[in-house]
Amino acid sequence: MKNCNFFSKYCFFIFFLFLECIAIFFTFSNEKLKINIYSGSYQFIIGKMYDFISYGKSYFLLDIENQKLLNENKELRKKNRYSKIEKIHKDFKKEDINYLQQYTFTPVKIINNSINEQENYLTINKGSLDGIHTDMGVILSDGIAGIIIKTTPNFSTAISLLNTKIKVNARLKRSKYFGTISWDGLDYKYVVLYDIPKHCSLHNGDIIETDGKSSTFPEGIEIGKVHSYQLDKEKSNYVIKVKLLSNFSIIEHAYVVKNFFKKEWDDLQKIERK
Numbered sequence: 001m002k003n004c005n006f007f008s009k010y011c012f013f014i015f016f017l018f019l020e021c022i023a024i025f026f027t028f029s030n031e032k033l034k035i036n037i038y039s040g041s042y043q044f045i046i047g048k049m050y051d052f053i054s055y056g057k058s059y060f061l062l063d064i065e066n067q068k069l070l071n072e073n074k075e076l077r078k079k080n081r082y083s084k085i086e087k088i089h090k091d092f093k094k095e096d097i098n099y100l101q102q103y104t105f106t107p108v109k110i111i112n113n114s115i116n117e118q119e120n121y122l123t124i125n126k127g128s129l130d131g132i133h134t135d136m137g138v139i140l141s142d143g144i145a146g147i148i149i150k151t152t153p154n155f156s157t158a159i160s161l162l163n164t165k166i167k168v169n170a171r172l173k174r175s176k177y178f179g180t181i182s183w184d185g186l187d188y189k190y191v192v193l194y195d196i197p198k199h200c201s202l203h204n205g206d207i208i209e210t211d212g213k214s215s216t217f218p219e220g221i222e223i224g225k226v227h228s229y230q231l232d233k234e235k236s237n238y239v240i241k242v243k244l245l246s247n248f249s250i251i252e253h254a255y256v257v258k259n260f261f262k263k264e265w266d267d268l269q270k271i272e273r274k
Contacts, residue, residue: 103218105255106130108138110145113160115188115248120160124254127151137216137257143223143246144168145254147216156256162188162248170223171211175200178211181223181242188248190227193240200238202229208242215262215269 112123126132128151138145138158146158147166159166164185170193171178179195193208206226212219224242232239 102260104258104260105139106132106258108132108156108254108256110252110254111155113248113251115160115162118164118185120162121149122146122158122160122254124156124158124256125154126256127154127156129153131258132156132256135216135262136259139217139221139255139257140246140251141253143244144210144217144221145246145248145251148256160248161191161244168217168223169211169213170208172196172200172202172226173207173209173220173222176211178213179237179240181208189244191224191242191244193242194237195235196238196240198231198236198238202226202238202240204228208240215259215266217257 106126108124108126110122111125112121114120122138122145124132124138132148132151134148134151136148138148144161146160146163148156148158150157161168161181162183164183166182168181169178170181177196177200179193181191181193183191196202204226208223208226210217210219210221210223222245224244227241227243229238229240231237
């Protein structure tokens with residue numbers, strides 16, 4: 001009876017001691033666990049700091065990396081067959097053909113660009129001090145952008161391909177039939193190819209490219225793909241809607257094309273027109 005009274009009187013105290021013992025046990029036995037937890041938290045914080053630093057480096061080095069890629073692409077374009085012209089010796093032998101560099105490509109950044117007007121223009125971050133002059137072509141990694149119309153020492157303005165006043169020679173890559181591309185002022189994703197004769201075989205998806213018949217753009221630069229077409233009954237030619245390969249709403253980097261033989265080429269064209 002006395003034992004029952006003892007437990008009933010001190011049961012809460014005994015239960016408290018029991019809980020204290022458990023707490024003390026976990027306190028000492030989990031010391032290593034707590035160290036691991038603290039260590040993990042420390043590593044997590046340090047890891048996040050390194051992530052932040054890495055992101056900052058990537059952000060600030062992005063322009064440098066982009067410039068490196070542009071310079072590499074510039075060199076690749078210079079080596080392209082369409083950037084050179086053949087120089088054949090009098091006593092012709094295939095192995096004696098030399099190639100003269102015809103085009104060079106200057107990497108530039110597009111710092112202003114419009115697409116919602118009837119007459120759109122581009123501004124680039126290089127000018128006459130960098131060898132940029134009027135009538136030079138501006139090309140993209142996946143198409144053409146426009147033609148330089150004005151320069152200052154450090155900047156240049158180009159008339160955009162998305163301008164109703166510009167016309168560019170172009171052709172069907174597969175059949176080599178050529179015509180003229182211009183913009184109808186409706187949708188920045190499309191231009192129109194005119195003057196392709198009705199006897200030409202056409203298919204949706206056919207590649208449209210520059211034809212090299214002007215001194216502004218090298219031959220073989222892909223511009224877009226045939227989206228749809230219809231026959232102009234009055235002229236017996238096709239009117240072809242071309243979907244551009246380039247998305248003009250996000251273009252940022254480009255190349256200005258210099259033709260070493262432009263003056264000689266243009267002078268001959270003037271004589272032929274007389």
